[in-house]
Amino acid sequence: xxxxxxxxxxxxxxxxxxxxxxxxxxxxxxxxxxxxxxxxxxxxxxxxxxxxxxxxxxxxxxxxxxxxxxxxxxxxxxxxxxxxxxxxxxxxxxxxxxxxxxxxxxxxxxxx
Amino acid sequence: xxxxxxxxxxxxxxxxxxxxxxxxxxxxxxxxxxxxxxxxxxxxxxxxxxxxxxxxxxxxxxxxxxxxxxxxxxxxxxxxxxxxxxxxxxxxxxxxxxxxxxxxxxxxxxxxxxx
Numbered sequence: 523x524x525x526x527x528x529x530x531x532x533x534x535x536x537x538x539x540x541x542x543x544x545x546x547x548x549x550x551x552x553x554x555x556x557x558x559x560x561x562x563x564x565x566x567x568x569x570x571x572x573x574x575x576x577x578x579x580x581x582x583x584x585x586x587x588x589x590x591x592x593x594x595x596x597x598x599x600x601x602x603x604x605x606x607x608x609x610x611x612x613x614x615x616x617x618x619x620x621x622x623x624x625x626x627x628x629x630x631x632x633x634x
Numbered sequence: 635x636x637x638x639x640x641x642x643x644x645x646x647x648x649x650x651x652x653x654x655x656x657x658x659x660x661x662x663x664x665x666x667x668x669x670x671x672x673x674x675x676x677x678x679x680x681x682x683x684x685x686x687x688x689x690x691x692x693x694x695x696x697x698x699x700x701x702x703x704x705x706x707x708x709x710x711x712x713x714x715x716x717x718x719x720x721x722x723x724x725x726x727x728x729x730x731x732x733x734x735x736x737x738x739x740x741x742x743x744x745x746x747x748x749x
Contacts, residue, residue, distance in 0.1 A: 526677070555736075564638070564723060564739035565678070580736065581728070612677050619736070622668060625677030 524548050526626035528613050534632045535603045543598040543629050545613030553616045554596040555623065558582065558609040565612065571596055572619055603633045637661045638726055640740035647747050653711040655743050657724030660705065664726040668737070669698060669709050672721045681722075682709070714747045721745070 529544045547554065555570035557580075567580030571590040585607060587599040596615075600607060610630050614623035639658045647653045657667070665686045670678035684691040684698045684707065691698050697710045711718055721742045728738040 557739075562643075562741055564640075564741045565725075565737070566739070567728075567736060570736060581738075614677070622680035622683065623737075625679070627675065627677050 526613055526615050526624050528611075528626035528629050530629060531627070532630050534634060535600075536634055537603060537605060539603050541600050541603060541631075543600075543611055543613075543631070545596045545598065545626060546594050547596075547613075547615040547624070548594065549615065549617075549624070550593060551615035551617050551624075552593065553619045553621070553623070554590065555580070555614050556586070556588065556596070556598045557612045557614065559612060559628075560609050568598065568611075605633045607631065608633045636741075637664075637728070638724055638738050638740040640722075640724055640743050642743050643741070644744040644746070647714045647745065649716055649747055649749050650713045653709075653714045653718065653745055653747065655709040655711075655722050655724075655745065657707050657709075657740055658705060659707075659726060661726070661728075661738075662705070666727055667698070667700065667707050668725045669696075670723040670725060670739075672723065672742070678723060711745075714745075716747050716749050719745055719747050 526547045552573045556568040557565040559565045566582050569588040571577045577588050610628045612628050613626045616623040668683040669681040671681045672678040700707045723742045724740040725737040
């Protein structure tokens with residue numbers, strides 16, 4: 523019973539490098555989202571998807587791209603990493619947008 | 635502009651006593667509120683929610699109270715247990731209604747329950 527799986531758990535990047543954070547869920551959930559958690563700021567929504575082929579921006583989308591080609595996967599791409607993107611990233615899913623979400627265990631990303 | 639605020643970064647309580655975690659909000663359009671619990675190195679876990687048409691919702695040891703006029707809600711844990719030690723986040727759907735998927739979170743409160 524995997525739930526929401528995020529890989530990798532930890533990553534260190536240099537400024538300007540690109541990277542994809544992976545998120546997969548095995549619950550056949552339509553809704554998926556990405557949040558970042560920074561000290562003293564709670565979690566902030568980056569991007570979300572209400573189903574395969576449909577994505578939209580959240581509160582802090584700049585510097586991130588997403589796509590949703592399958593129901594199961596929702597990768598988050600950093601095109602050119604910046605130190606301000608150092609954070610813990612959480613992926614979440616739910617059966618639909620009106621249900622509380624299940625969160626993955628996070629990816630801790632450091633940009634040097 | 636922080637629409638959901640948890641002004642107490644931490645709370646320490648003795649086992650068996652009551653824990654009260656507070657949350658204030660500024661957006662009167664918020665219709666639902668949720669509490670999430672987070673252990674270190676894990677993702678947040680949904681704990682309990684409340685609709686704005688209610689002033690109380692109870693689930694076992696956990697009760698959430700809502701005071702709409704004061705734009706304030708609180709989570710009560712009775713009795714507190716050491717396993718309750720975690721970070722607690724208050725959240726609200728930022729589009730109003732029940733769009734739980736688009737949440738605005740508070741900063742979180744670290745609860746420590748001492749044996």
